[in-house]
Amino acid sequence: MEYFIIRNLTYKAKAFVTIMTEGRFKTILEAYPPKRENLVSVLQDIQEEEGFISPEAVSETAEYFSISEADAYSVASFYAQFKFKKPGRHTIKVCKGTACHVRGSGSLLAALEERLGIKEGETTPDGLVSLERVACLGACALAPAMVVDDKVHARVTLAEIEKILKSLK
Numbered sequence: 001m002e003y004f005i006i007r008n009l010t011y012k013a014k015a016f017v018t019i020m021t022e023g024r025f026k027t028i029l030e031a032y033p034p035k036r037e038n039l040v041s042v043l044q045d046i047q048e049e050e051g052f053i054s055p056e057a058v059s060e061t062a063e064y065f066s067i068s069e070a071d072a073y074s075v076a077s078f079y080a081q082f083k084f085k086k087p088g089r090h091t092i093k094v095c096k097g098t099a100c101h102v103r104g105s106g107s108l109l110a111a112l113e114e115r116l117g118i119k120e121g122e123t124t125p126d127g128l129v130s131l132e133r134v135a136c137l138g139a140c141a142l143a144p145a146m147v148v149d150d151k152v153h154a155r156v157t158l159a160e161i162e163k164i165l166k167s168l169k
């Protein structure tokens with residue numbers, strides 16, 4: 001029993017130092033009161049800054065909200081918007097909507113997978129490109145469409161894919 005109390009105090013002291021002086025996400029965390037209803041907002045801000053939710057982010061967030069890491073992870077993983085793998089420096093999103101599918105987005109995705117040596121949802125080993133398949137981009141008249149970083153590419157052809165890939169550094 002005595003051992004548990006000492007361990008518990010040590011743990012709390014460490015958590016205090018991490019949050020108040022060393023936490024990598026200190027600025028984001030301290031912008032919100034540590035109430036559970038702020039958990040998703042904090043995770044959104046962390047992903048906005050880091051591009052994904054790392055184990056370190058889950059750990060610090062859990063400490064700040066005084067919940068378990070499993071609890072924090074369970075909330076984050078409930079939402080499709082959160083990513084748990086570090087994205088590449090560039091992200092290519094291929095539309096999987098009907099109009100784009102009819103106009104050949106499947107071939108574009110297959111060409112990208114072959115050229116990059118990865119499957120959708122993965123990142124190249126050098127961390128350069130992440131490949132995603134996303135729902136309708138709202139540019140159906142320009143099908144097949146894809147987004148590279150924040151730029152929409154319309155009526156994409158296989159030849160254009162080569163140009164796009166060469167431009168990514």
Ligand code: FES
Nearest residue numbers: 095097100137139
């Ligand atoms: S189906 Fe691709 S932009 Fe709408």
